[in-house]
Amino acid sequence: MNAVTTIENGVVKTLCRMCSNRCSIAVHIQQGHMQDVTPLSGNPINRGRMCPRGKASLDVFYHSDRIRKPLKRQPDGSFVEISREQALDEIAQKMLDIKDCWGARSLGMWKGEAVGFLQQEEYPRRFAHAFGTPNYFSNDSACFNGRFLGHHLVTGFWNPFPYYAEADLILLFGTNPPVCHPPFMAEFADAKAHGANLVVIDPRLNPVACYADIFAQPLPGTDGALAWGLIRYLVNAGEYDHTTVEQYSLGFEAVVEYAQKFTPEFVENETGVFAHVVVDIARLIIQNRPKVSFYMGAGLEHHDNGVDNIRAMVVLSCLTGGLDIACGLGWPENMPRNKLTLYDQLPLETEKPIGADLFPALYDIRKECHSMTAMEYMLGKGEYPLKGLIITGANPAVTNPNTTKVEEALKSLDLLVVNDLFMTQTARLAHYVLPAASFLERSEIHIDPKHQRVYLTNKVVDVPGIKDEYMLWHDLALRLGFGERYFPWENETQVNAYILEPSGITLEELKTHPEGIQYSPLTFQKHLSRPLPTPSGKLEFSSAYLEKLGYAAIPKYVRPYHLRHRSKAYPLLLTTGARKTLFYHSRHQNLKNFRKLHPEAKVEIHPEDAAKLGIENGDQVRIVSDIGELTVAANIVHKAELRRGVVEMYHGWEEWRINFTTFDQVNDPISGFPLLKGVPVRIEKV
Amino acid sequence: MKIVYVELDRCIACLSCQQACQMQQAAKGNGDHAGIYVNVDMDRRQIFTGTCLQCETPRCMEVCPIDALTRDAATGAIVVAKDLCFGCGLCVDACPFGYMRLDDDIFKAVKCDLCNGNPVCVQVCMAEALHFGNIEQLSQKKRQHPGLRLGLRALPKTEDSDL
Numbered sequence: 125m126n127a128v129t130t131i132e133n134g135v136v137k138t139l140c141r142m143c144s145n146r147c148s149i150a151v152h153i154q155q156g157h158m159q160d161v162t163p164l165s166g167n168p169i170n171r172g173r174m175c176p177r178g179k180a181s182l183d184v185f186y187h188s189d190r191i192r193k194p195l196k197r198q199p200d201g202s203f204v205e206i207s208r209e210q211a212l213d214e215i216a217q218k219m220l221d222i223k224d225c226w227g228a229r230s231l232g233m234w235k236g237e238a239v240g241f242l243q244q245e246e247y248p249r250r251f252a253h254a255f256g257t258p259n260y261f262s263n264d265s266a267c268f269n270g271r272f273l274g275h276h277l278v279t280g281f282w283n284p285f286p287y288y289a290e291a292d293l294i295l296l297f298g299t300n301p302p303v304c305h306p307p308f309m310a311e312f313a314d315a316k317a318h319g320a321n322l323v324v325i326d327p328r329l330n331p332v333a334c335y336a337d338i339f340a341q342p343l344p345g346t347d348g349a350l351a352w353g354l355i356r357y358l359v360n361a362g363e364y365d366h367t368t369v370e371q372y373s374l375g376f377e378a379v380v381e382y383a384q385k386f387t388p389e390f391v392e393n394e395t396g397v398f399a400h401v402v403v404d405i406a407r408l409i410i411q412n413r414p415k416v417s418f419y420m421g422a423g424l425e426h427h428d429n430g431v432d433n434i435r436a437m438v439v440l441s442c443l444t445g446g447l448d449i450a451c452g453l454g455w456p457e458n459m460p461r462n463k464l465t466l467y468d469q470l471p472l473e474t475e476k477p478i479g480a481d482l483f484p485a486l487y488d489i490r491k492e493c494h495s496m497t498a499m500e501y502m503l504g505k506g507e508y509p510l511k512g513l514i515i516t517g518a519n520p521a522v523t524n525p526n527t528t529k530v531e532e533a534l535k536s537l538d539l540l541v542v543n544d545l546f547m548t549q550t551a552r553l554a555h556y557v558l559p560a561a562s563f564l565e566r567s568e569i570h571i572d573p574k575h576q577r578v579y580l581t582n583k584v585v586d587v588p589g590i591k592d593e594y595m596l597w598h599d600l601a602l603r604l605g606f607g608e609r610y611f612p613w614e615n616e617t618q619v620n621a622y623i624l625e626p627s628g629i630t631l632e633e634l635k636t637h638p639e640g641i642q643y644s645p646l647t648f649q650k651h652l653s654r655p656l657p658t659p660s661g662k663l664e665f666s667s668a669y670l671e672k673l674g675y676a677a678i679p680k681y682v683r684p685y686h687l688r689h690r691s692k693a694y695p696l697l698l699t700t701g702a703r704k705t706l707f708y709h710s711r712h713q714n715l716k717n718f719r720k721l722h723p724e725a726k727v728e729i730h731p732e733d734a735a736k737l738g739i740e741n742g743d744q745v746r747i748v749s750d751i752g753e754l755t756v757a758a759n760i761v762h763k764a765e766l767r768r769g770v771v772e773m774y775h776g777w778e779e780w781r782i783n784f785t786t787f788d789q790v791n792d793p794i795s796g797f798p799l800l801k802g803v804p805v806r807i808e809k810v
Numbered sequence: 811m812k813i814v815y816v817e818l819d820r821c822i823a824c825l826s827c828q829q830a831c832q833m834q835q836a837a838k839g840n841g842d843h844a845g846i847y848v849n850v851d852m853d854r855r856q857i858f859t860g861t862c863l864q865c866e867t868p869r870c871m872e873v874c875p876i877d878a879l880t881r882d883a884a885t886g887a888i889v890v891a892k893d894l895c896f897g898c899g900l901c902v903d904a905c906p907f908g909y910m911r912l913d914d915d916i917f918k919a920v921k922c923d924l925c926n927g928n929p930v931c932v933q934v935c936m937a938e939a940l941h942f943g944n945i946e947q948l949s950q951k952k953r954q955h956p957g958l959r960l961g962l963r964a965l966p967k968t969e970d971s972d973l
Contacts, residue, residue, distance in 0.1 A: 173933060179933070302823070329852070331823030332822050335822050720842070
């Protein structure tokens with residue numbers, strides 16, 4: 125590959141973006157060739173270590189399959205290389221055609237996790253509004269937003285990452301941190317070293333559960349019942365933080381009243397977690413409060429009752445007295461910065477953002493449209509048609525539910541542009557595929573709310589002809605006539621300087637601190653001196669905002685879909701998306717080294733379920749749900765590894781897309797999240 | 811003499827070390843075996859991770875009939891000379907800890923070679939369970955956290971608890 129490193133020999137310090145954890149790394153360059161990536165010390169996130177995914181950054185960069193030239197699809201389905209100028213000219217013209225014919229809102233922008241957050245997320249948000257469409261979609265509609273809403277609706281903020289090391293008790297729900305958040309591990313180990321207890325609640329036994337004092341295996345989607353059971357135990361014992369409740373919260377009486385039916389026996393019946401284990405967990409919380417850390421993973425949000433289950437957990441966390449303490453619900457200070465979004469200058473609420481009618485809180489709080497509903501609009505079943513999409517760093521043809529419908533919808537578009545590193549399943553459906561820049565080719569700002577640090581990544585290498593994210597939106601905007609007004613910066617560095625302006629920190633300072641700079645000192649217990657950022661200024665155990673939108677004010681427990689729709693035809697429960705150490709969602713499957721360790725998709729099944737179905741390890745089996753099916757190999761796991769009756773499969777495989785079987789129309793009523801972790805299925809031996 | 815030391819109390823079995831080592835070994839043409847092993851015992855819910863201790867009196871080296879195992883002068887690691895080793899397996903039997911393996915693909919003994927003094931397993935151990943240091947320093951480390959080892963973290967007892 126014709127790559128030009130920013131220095132000929134030496135080390136460039138930057139941040140890893142192989143996942144979203146922001147670890148500091150050093151890229152070693154010899155004679156213009158990047159040789160190795162090693163961890164850097166000084167950044168409290170990775171503390172001088174890194175993970176194997178990050179170690180493989182260069183394998184991604186130098187990969188022979190990388191898209192290097194813009195591609196245009198021909199009528200026969202093949203792709204030919206065209207110049208970037210031609211590609212952008214044609215794309216801009218088609219966008220204008222769609223705008224003339226159907227209106228600007230018939231175009232959408234879609235950002236994926238592979239691109240990143242902060243400015244990378246704000247470019248498409250800005251671009252969409254400058255163009256005149258409110259339709260911004262992202263990976264967040266199937267990851268993160270559910271938990272954000274669950275926390276935000278109670279406390280008004282969400283800092284996902286407590287200081288675990290300071291906790292005396294850590295409770296993990298539906299998550300596998302060693303794999304999805306490797307930096308947590310050191311903190312767990314630090315906490316254990318001073319005698320902290322660890323409780324892991326998950327239908328799947330991950331090795332981290334071997335490290336736990338209590339491991340409980342509930343039925344998927346029943347976490348709300350468990351949360352209410354624990355709340356009941358705490359309030360009935362009078363063992364909750366009275367100051368928090370009396371001075372800083374709303375709706376405690378309703379919580380106490382509603383909690384009464386969640387006796388340990390009721391919880392056992394609902395969740396499958398033994399009553400005495402529920403009591404043990406409650407007593408551990410009482411014994412260790414307020415130094416209790418709660419972490420809810422994506423396992424909780426992929427349910428049709430996800431947000432309320434999470435809200436109930438947050439209420440529980442508040443009752444322990446964890447509000448704005450280091451190991452509890454930390455309230456992060458934001459860095460003063462310029463935002464790139466145009467929600468104040470060019471609001472487009474009246475343009476009917478897709479999904480805002482169905483999931484008003486999602487649009488109101490996150491300014492995010494609902495990607496599952498977008499498929500309906502593409503297929504002509506919406507209020508207006510969605511005719512074009514620009515997708516960057518996202519792969520909905522793999523990761524969105526109901527793959528058959530997603531493919532059909534994407535194929536029906538008049539214009540589909542995909543900006544990516546590789547020919548993903550989504551890119552294969554595109555009219556135009558643009559070569560994206562990897563993180564090593566970008567310079568961008570990152571903010572870590574937990575440590576209140578800001579980072580600047582340093583560009584390590586340049587590939588002639590491949591432009592970064594900013595230039596994609598900038599060059600398109602120029603062609604569409606709003607470039608000078610809304611994308612006036614010449615390059616990413618100028619954008620970075622603009623973003624930083626109000627912070628008092630300069631780009632030069634950040635450049636000399638690859639380990640990041642703390643933008644404000646950590647302070648805690650801020651609710652003692654100022655109101656919380658909720659509508660009422662208090663903790664909202666009961667939310668008037670939600671009540672006004674027609675939801676229950678307190679996070680009432682609703683039985684999950686699979687318990688409401690039991691059927692003999694689909695006796696098993698499929699949960700998808702347990703993370704793999706080396707892949708990151710649908711990424712990195714094309715790395716030879718990684719593939720050797722995860723060669724093919726397998727559905728994990730309990731030995732007793734397998735025996736009943738006459739399935740042996742490695743047999744090809746068909747997973748059938750109400751909407752689709754998929755054939756993969758069976759992996760019979762250890763009897764403790766899964767709950768009986770639950771099968772699990774990874775969600776990101778390009779060749780074996782489990783989302784052929786997942787529902788796009790069974791959604792959480794508040795966040796609109798799809799049901800990905802409790803799909804009724806049957807398994808047949810092929 | 812520096813070795814890789816596993817602080818077992820911190821290992822959460824993320825498998826990063828084993829996977830990164832395996833990739834590193836494969837890149838060096840040393841077959842498909844990692845030089846560090848993470849063992850998760852699902853029955854006992856126990857994690858055990860271990861790697862070559864680069865012994866002062868290395869049994870593996872002693873039994874090798876053709877001196878294919880030598881101590882690297884720079885790192886102190888015991889290394890396999892790939893061009894000499896013919897895969898007799900005596901070293902595998904001799905190692906009292908089980909950290910010497912035969913790779914089925916290349917028919918040679920494979921083991922931890924300390925990656926020229928910057929072990930990749932330690933770089934990727936985000937739990938900070940793996941340490942690379944001299945033996946004196948590491949023995950100090952081992953004496954830390956006595957409270958944990960003495961079992962001071964007791965669960966609250968309930969009458970019918972069988973946990």
